[in-house]
Amino acid sequence: MIVVMKVGSPEAEVSRIAEEFVSWGLTPEKIVGQHKVVIGLVGETVSLDPLQIQEVSPWIEQVLRVEQPFKRASRAYRQGEASEVAVPTPNGTVSFGEHHPIVVVAGPCSVENEAMIIETAQRVRAAGAQFLRGGAFKPRTSPYAFQGHGESALGLLAAARDATGLGIITEVMDAADLDAIAEVADVIQIGARNMQNFSLLKKVGAQDKPILLKRGMAATIEDWLMAAEYILAAGNSNVILCERGIRTFDRQYARNTLDLSVIPVLRSLTHLPIMIDPSHGTGRAEYVPSMAMAAIAAGTDSLMIEVHPDPKKALSDGPQSLTPDRFDGLMRELAVIGNPLGRWAGQPAVV
Amino acid sequence: MIVVMKVGSPEAEVSRIAEEFVSWGLTPEKIVGQHKVVIGLVGETVSLDPLQIQEVSPWIEQVLRVEQPFKRASRAYRQGEASEVAVPTPNGTVSFGEHHPIVVVAGPCSVENEAMIIETAQRVRAAGAQFLRGGAFKPRTSPYAFQGHGESALGLLAAARDATGLGIITEVMDAADLDAIAEVADVIQIGARNMQNFSLLKKVGAQDKPILLKRGMAATIEDWLMAAEYILAAGNSNVILCERGIRTFDRQYARNTLDLSVIPVLRSLTHLPIMIDPSHGTGRAEYVPSMAMAAIAAGTDSLMIEVHPDPKKALSDGPQSLTPDRFDGLMRELAVIGNPLGRWAGQPAVV
């Protein structure tokens, strides 16, 4: 921590502050500049809150943090090595991580009925996806909109898993549903709106299933890594970070602004695997292919893509879904750059 | 709903779409412009999702909503009349609303111990506050930061209530704590980070205590009113809306951007009472007084102000807290404009 004193701070006050920090168990080191005095705090400062330090004296102008506030999520925590999240599925273990082929997660926003979810699962499996996504519990802006079929949809996801061997990713919104979801899901999703639902983060951190943590709509990268830190600190080390578009000043032509620059930034800050969701990220099916291509080129470890057998009849998020045929084509397009980059798994699977 | 067709849409497609809408029970009305065709949809359109309509045809360029998506929260729902939220407290019923004096809520970010919470309660009561705020369960960005004293703090809030007669406002973060909180709290707060925790909204909507709904950091006014709608739709009609600063591109000198323009905007859109929290809204005690003044001048129904007996020792949010003496002075300053505006309750209370 660096404590910057206001111009004209009395020497006695600077000394008093330094003594206060000594009483906190820290070693203050003073630098006297031309206009300002700066105090460097040496010692166990990670858990200190800059805001708390600021209150030690009205003569403190600002407190600058030098250490990152996240520990377990930081790349340094693993000596610079990437981590991998290995997920057992009926088709075998699938690993998310920097040194693995890109994992493709596909499926509808909501599980609507058995026929559609099984058909979708078969189609995306045939095209090369390893995971099926599908919402049983849906966060909807309006209380009057379709809220997901809930527990009954979990059964349909299990059936789709049985039918195709795909791993299942589905969202938990309420800790009360966690056990039921964990029985079916291979990866449990925390949605953007719950990224800072700290009670829920602690609970998913206290169980075993890997967690897909979506970035909040206005979450800074630091907020996001601190949310991951909640899960890691609670004991679950299998966390995948998913960018799904942020909220900016322009929402006229795309629902959100997909922030692909998080890929190199996260790579340098954290060891955790990275997923990109261009479907929610743009909100429009026609922009998904070019953003999926870009995500691969930028180095993502995984993609989440909405696929619906009949997007115009989708009960939620239809306009951002691809048809299975379009998804088929997209997978072939992705291979064009995934292959030369050495991140593509090879031939599409055949069911 | 207004459906705008792309330039060059085939007439047959426009007819097909119109028929589809008829099959949905709507009456489509076609307007043929110079370049574009527009279809107005007449009928029960409020529950329709524009995104769903868009998927009816690839020739649809955009779907414009004409109706507001919120119903119970809308001003029209009460024929243009303001609602009031009347809260019984030991000192008598306190009403939040456009036709009542401004209600002042004050207290520390966290309940730290019995002495501090009772002292603070007595001081803010003496200065004229009607409610005591204090966190038992605290949402903190870091898992390593102080998370609140939890249930034991609820007992201290009850003691402060007994000692002063002030109403109590405290936050719920986890539905599992709701019953315990509802036993002590006169108003239950939903924090900014849980504004779209829809599971929690439904649960607080299904109980009786009034709800203080803080605006999410990047929540549009429509998102916020839709979150209120969740509570109203679940059966609880006592909702107060609290602005606490939004996230913008500039965070260097103030932690958030306090959006006071919500006051006239909300007034025109909704009947619900409005509260402003300049403490979180700016993050710095020195900016609180002028923003509290501004909030009153703009027409707020209520203010929430952080007060801590010794801000520099506060376990959370110290830099934005006022001392009891500064709060005393501020209340006198607020009266200078609150009185001529006819929104001030008169003499500060004497304990």
Next chain:
Amino acid sequence: MIVVMKVGSPEAEVSRIAEEFVSWGLTPEKIVGQHKVVIGLVGETVSLDPLQIQEVSPWIEQVLRVEQPFKRASRAYRQGEASEVAVPTPNGTVSFGEHHPIVVVAGPCSVENEAMIIETAQRVRAAGAQFLRGGAFKPRTSPYAFQGHGESALGLLAAARDATGLGIITEVMDAADLDAIAEVADVIQIGARNMQNFSLLKKVGAQDKPILLKRGMAATIEDWLMAAEYILAAGNSNVILCERGIRTFDRQYARNTLDLSVIPVLRSLTHLPIMIDPSHGTGRAEYVPSMAMAAIAAGTDSLMIEVHPDPKKALSDGPQSLTPDRFDGLMRELAVIGNPLGRWAGQPAVV
């Protein structure tokens, strides 16, 4: 400047860097923390660019600026005293500043014809305004929209000045028009879109007329003060800062987000006078009164309010204009709080 080294930086590299800074004429002071080494740079650092320092070594993690980048605009530059901008007008000198009554600037977005500008001037003068605003050259998003009547409108502003004695404020968009504008205007406005048109800032800084510097739509407070610094550094010390709404994620109900929290922030950072423009700041006439009230309560030195004799026929920005009657009423409402705050000039002027 504080230079933070990456974890694991080799000692030899830290020494090399320190020597490099010595060669720049600076005195580096090293603080060795638990995980990181930090170097404080003492000396003439204000003109250094943190980005330039960062390039000295790939082992540098970040560079933190301790000094503010603005000098002449800073409050410290005047030893904490406010400055005033005194503007001679036919009706006498009007001073903008913290220790003066609030100055009200009113008038239409564009000067449309002689009758309308003179009528408006007379009405706003009668209601108590000291300055007439009116655009001769208009920045418009579309090249097909009305661009202002240009030089001929300057003549009409001069006529309105003669008829009422009001000072004139009008915008310069092109340095080629500066002389013509300076002949008529008592204060020259730089619009939000030109806030970082540095060529223009230098030119208005090199002439004598006071400058009204509107904040850019996404300008941080620091960007804005640095734009003022351009004018001050060029020799013109008469700069008024005008907040007119920033661009945020929500534009549905108000055109911009009026950032009233700049008032206390600017007060602490700069000596320059502050103006608030609630008309552009909200974009809707119905929100103007409550935001004007709030601006006064928050401590603004000046208000800019759009008034048009017939807003629905306005050639630009009609919906945010008040009628002269509504402006009359507003001035009486503003007096209700301006008077007890000691910032109101007294009786409305009588022409």
Next chain:
Amino acid sequence: MIVVMKVGSPEAEVSRIAEEFVSWGLTPEKIVGQHKVVIGLVGETVSLDPLQIQEVSPWIEQVLRVEQPFKRASRAYRQGEASEVAVPTPNGTVSFGEHHPIVVVAGPCSVENEAMIIETAQRVRAAGAQFLRGGAFKPRTSPYAFQGHGESALGLLAAARDATGLGIITEVMDAADLDAIAEVADVIQIGARNMQNFSLLKKVGAQDKPILLKRGMAATIEDWLMAAEYILAAGNSNVILCERGIRTFDRQYARNTLDLSVIPVLRSLTHLPIMIDPSHGTGRAEYVPSMAMAAIAAGTDSLMIEVHPDPKKALSDGPQSLTPDRFDGLMRELAVIGNPLGRWAGQPAVV
């Protein structure tokens, strides 16, 4: 245009409004919904301002634009075909556009001296760039920062052009410099801060050299296309759109948020060629390669990359510059995906 009336609008008022629109030469068509009446305006509505319409009656709730406000910039203006900007350079004509190989523009932020600019030009030419960028006039946030060497730097750019045959791209900040710049530059850049300097846009539109129009930091896509429209409407049809990062709520790890999703959005809205600048877009050299890769995968027509022979000694923007060696390597990496996508020009040029 769609005019939405407030709930409860009197029939007489709706009729009066309809008549007013008839008097404007429009054909109003009325749709009576369950709660609201909507009026579609048929006729020449493109040049109408929604704000102006809103003022016709206080009973108008909102005005929705159905037509896009840009014409010449719209894809429809060219019947869906892409345009190309063909620029003659000593090495031959280079074309920017959807049906051409990706054009690479490289060079330093500022022209510092003859040796550095010629060395850089030779190196980027050898690596495969077709254009040299270099600032003679630099927009700098601080008046105390290096402002570019001005006219003398133009001479050095001409020398670099002679030495390498590369085309030259440099920025104009002041119309007074336009002639001198146009003598040297093959493409003239309008910087982000001048994107809405409408006077300058008109002037560069009235001359012949192609224009590179950078997106403003908080410019919506519509704002940006309307700025292009200014240039097109003034007679210059050679405009290239360059994304260079937008301002969002998070600036901690990257200077701006590079918005790659503009690529598919612009492709659908406009025929103009697209350039991406990952150097300014992220502000850090280490993020440039992955963002350049992503831009190609997303379909950009051109890249602008900062290269400096000794970034740590750069007079401006050092930290975002690549060394010539790193640029060499990057060009080979880009070919890995540029080739299979059919957008790469083939072998690097040999000088």
